[in-house]
Amino acid sequence: MKPQETFQNEIKKQIEALGQDRDMLDLTRIWTRDTLKHKYSYHFSWLARPIIQYPQDIVALQELVWRVRPDLILETGIAHGGSLILSASMLALLDYCDAVELRQTLNPTSTKRHVLGIDIDIRSHNREAIEQHPLAHHIQMLEGSSISSSIIEKVYQIAKNYQKILVILDSNHTHDHVLAELEAYAPLASQGSYCVVFDTVIEDLPAQQYPDRPWGVGNNPKTAVWEYLRRLKEEGRQANDGVPLGFEIDKEIEHKLLITVAPDGYLRRI
Numbered sequence: 001m002k003p004q005e006t007f008q009n010e011i012k013k014q015i016e017a018l019g020q021d022r023d024m025l026d027l028t029r030i031w032t033r034d035t036l037k038h039k040y041s042y043h044f045s046w047l048a049r050p051i052i053q054y055p056q057d058i059v060a061l062q063e064l065v066w067r068v069r070p071d072l073i074l075e076t077g078i079a080h081g082g083s084l085i086l087s088a089s090m091l092a093l094l095d096y097c098d099a100v101e102l103r104q105t106l107n108p109t110s111t112k113r114h115v116l117g118i119d120i121d122i123r124s125h126n127r128e129a130i131e132q133h134p135l136a137h138h139i140q141m142l143e144g145s146s147i148s149s150s151i152i153e154k155v156y157q158i159a160k161n162y163q164k165i166l167v168i169l170d171s172n173h174t175h176d177h178v179l180a181e182l183e184a185y186a187p188l189a190s191q192g193s194y195c196v197v198f199d200t201v202i203e204d205l206p207a208q209q210y211p212d213r214p215w216g217v218g219n220n221p222k223t224a225v226w227e228y229l230r231r232l233k234e235e236g237r238q239a240n241d242g243v244p245l246g247f248e249i250d251k252e253i254e255h256k257l258l259i260t261v262a263p264d265g266y267l268r269r270i
């Protein structure tokens, strides 16, 4: 066996063991619960735009983008734009690496790789900062509810121009909303790509963690994922490319991160 294979096999075993380590899982649950009280996920930025994510999930997204090499990243939930800039920066790196590999001159503004962000309320100062960012040429934004038929229609029109799509859902975290987003956008995820559903962790937190929010235990992105996977299995759905749609939860990502707001939320299209 080649040394790199031995190394990868060792890592696989270590991650599996981590995912079974009760003490680590308990520590993680407590750590997550208590950091959320301090709004920990609001304390970071990506290339100067505030991003509402845990650093571990940011690293996972980097791994996914490199693995999938999407030409379109569809994101619901823009807020300050940090996650759009993160996706745009990864797409810019893919462009850069392609140019190096093909010994071509890179013309950033003629990129074929884009992020499409949707938010019900794009505040003017956030829009301005995103539009003025050096990576703005990778970004298109739509304002409106992610589950409105007019937005869904626009997204499908835009998606026609792309081959490899990665979907990230991070807007309203109620069960019904996320389930509707999954019904609308999961079929756009390409073969081998992912539909990432954030804030599934709400299901694992104490019931009183979000007293001022409509979501909570039993009504959140994780319950929506479970219901959607049940529908896929029992009722079936068609992917946008015409074949039966299937997803599996990528537990390896979750086990290696331990700290993630997306347990059961990394859905790999199979």
Ligand SMILES: C[S@@+](CC[C@H](N)C(=O)[O-])C[C@H]1O[C@@H](n2cnc3c(N)ncnc32)[C@H](O)[C@@H]1O
Binding pocket: 050, 051, 052, 053, 076, 077, 078, 079, 080, 081, 082, 083, 084, 118, 119, 120, 121, 144, 145, 146, 147, 170, 171, 172
């Ligand atoms: C958690 S924030 C998004 C964080 C962002 N993805 C990031 O990582 O920085 C949630 C966003 O979803 C938006 N939102 C809420 N309801 C929505 C809806 N029905 N459709 C689209 N966006 C919605 C909110 O306006 C808010 O900006």
